[in-house]
Amino acid sequence: MPVTLLSSKEVSSLPVYTVEADNLDACDAPKDAIAWARANGFSGASGRVLTIPGKNGAVVGAFFGLGEPDAANPLAAGALARHLPEGDWHFAAPPKGAELATLGLMLGSYAFTRYGKKPRNALRFAVPEGVDAGRVERLANGSVLARELINTPAGDMGPDALEAATRALASEHGATLAVTAGEDLLTENLPMIHAVGRAAEAAPRLLDLRWGREAAPKVTLVGKGVCFDTGGLDLKPAAGMLLMKKDMGGAANVLGLASMLMAAKLDIRLRVLIPAVENAVAGNAFRPGDVLNSRKGLTVEIGNTDAEGRLVLADAMALADEEEPELLIDMATLTGAARVALGPDVPPFYTDDEALAGALARASEAVADPLWRMPLWKPYLSRLDSKIADINNVSLDGFAGSPIAGLFLGRFVEKAKSWAHFDIYGWNPADKPHAPVGGEAQGIRAIERVLVDRYGSAS
Template sequence: MRQELLIDYEQEAANAALPIYLVNENAIEECDAPDGLKSLAEANGFNGEAGGVFNDGKAILLGMGDGSDPFLTAAASERLPKGDYSLAGNVEPDKAALLALGWLMGTYRFDRYKQQKPTVARLIAPKGTDVASVHRAATAVSAVRDLVNTPANDMGPSAIEHVARNLAAGAGAQIDVITGDDLLAKNFPMVHAVGRAASEAPRLIDLRWGEPDAPRLTLVGKGVAFDSGGLNIKGGAGMSLMKKDMGGSAHVLALAGMIMAAKLNVRLRVLVPAVENAISGNAFRPSDILQSRKGLSVEIGNTDAEGRLILADALAYGAEEKPDLMISMATLTGAARVALGPELAPFYCDDESLVGALQQAAERCADPVWRMPLWRKYDAMLSSSIADVNHISGGSFAGSITAALFLRKFTEDAARWMHFDIYAWRPKAAPGRPVGGEAQAIRALFDVLSARYPAA
């Protein structure tokens, strides 16, 4: 993210910049733009449709549609030529931050493998905008997109570790990594079992930051660099997007970056079990019984449900410190997509205060989430006749809920736990939101965490 594309408000710079007038659909007459510009725009078919941009070289009209999408400023940053621009009129501070974020989201390009034309349009932030917080959010969104978009040949378990080490080095955090057979010696048997068949060794990444006596916040992210399905191998269509199966790790690392940059008052811990679910002679099998760090024996119903296994060991480890709050994020189930589609991030939590705070933050941040039930009666779906628990229900009902219920068995020592079953991918483009990796819920979560653990 090029930070120079959004700068702090200065009266002189704003006066010299080309003004952008925001126009709701079929409401051009209500806009404060010059009458001549409005007439010219109407004559050319502009009516304020969402993402429409009309530029006469002296001022710009930007269509906001029904006004429900604050990120449509991305349509301007994506298309306008080199120069300085400002939003005309008085803009409310909360709305201004989202409009500025939309501008930066429109400047995102995934250019690791393909040279792309850089964005050169610059926005003078509306007066009163907290530009530092906007940059922080935009940087996190871009980080998630970059990590998820990178294919597994360049984003395997060791590369995920490299990203975590760079993050730790930049923030002055501590980091430890347990790799390969050391996972068995240190009691992470399910992380080892899932990742042992791959050419790159499985590992558990453990990052710590903050004052030891601060409230403990633990983030746990699923880091499956690629998911073949294991011996229950996926079909070609199901495997095509599995580079994104490390999306949970991308999200918690990006959220951790926001937390450390803002210096929130937490003892932060980030746990990422990083593996590839591959196939070889030593791959784990359906019907295997695995031991877990928690001490529960787990019957394997399907090797394509590997993410909850590695998360279980990591969650049990994180819970041993009895954190004030533990948050897990994972691209865990197709059932969540069937229920809510690609844009809504389902989450599970039994703490009503946290739930309310998150739902309000999601509305403020235009970062949608939807609460799902931890329906206890479905625990019976995870029963096993030969082990303490089966890791899947064996049926087609309530797949996301039963996955969350399985994970909850490993979180008992944490005071509070939230789980996000995210998609981490956008299948259809919108201004500032290209097809590909996408960040979900981390801006809303950061809003909640900032209020709960404010910086000193």
């Protein structure tokens, strides 16, 4: 990370003065610095940074705008990582919500540099008093892992590369990884994962990571790992394929979440299941109108090959369900309908567990990680009726696409004590102070907070 957190303020570090909108008079900066701010039209607007020159022209500090108190972005300090000169810095006074401000600073320092883009300025920043630096670093590292995986083009992040990334994470934390690939998916009764991925050059596979003591509460994460989605024989238009490297965003997010949980040494038996495939076009691609067998035993009529994510998830979730986990969470870049409903920044989630829903809502607010609960409206299940199979993979009228996708997945969950489905976008279409355009971690900081509160550390 370009930002290094310091445990204490360095003698030579420079101050950052935080200023609420139109409230320069309340700032404890020197009078000549405040005069400089006024002369430059600095009013404390959210995210604005103004460096302060000394008598010899060297930078001696900076102002940072917090914006209106009732509309402030808790992560807006990410702008500092983009605009401060390299060096050592500290907050002149701890800002309100200091932990989120520190996290925003770290997240805002991220840049995807694999293909030549320059990194952000290297900063060292003193951790405000009372902030848990270890927690901030765990959250930032998990989020950056998700961003890196999503941002990598499919040519370098196919099923084999996603397996390698999962293997590296397992090795880092002492987890185990089992892989079922190619024709072995049929032998192991994972037929829909095989059907969706069999037309691609890289073999489809199921990644199965396990970590933690076996007697601990079972928490299972399932992430959609469609490394590229052409739409299959129901081919997407060219514009619809431009961002399809992000269709493995569910897998990237559960790996980022797993990184956070393992680094925190949470007292759980963690399992991560990722069906890693490419939905490609070839002579052996699955077809509209085909009927697929599933691990659950349900037969699925294919109404559209571009609704492939729910197929691979269904087999993985049925496998997870057999173990009767205490909590089963799936994450997927599943439907455009979710974006139409809530936009790119607010992922919907679905659960029938009222206690879990309440905890997620509270955590979402506390850690500035937007989520919104949507209904699993059971009467809509009839829209998935098939005349020749147990269920269709799509409805025919196009209404309620995101809830209906959740209902489809719910048919494959029976024994888990609690289940939640997250229909994420996994992408920032516009720059934010704490996040550039590109791949994004969504919901995982809120989930991490719920799990830490529920299970605590094993150490």
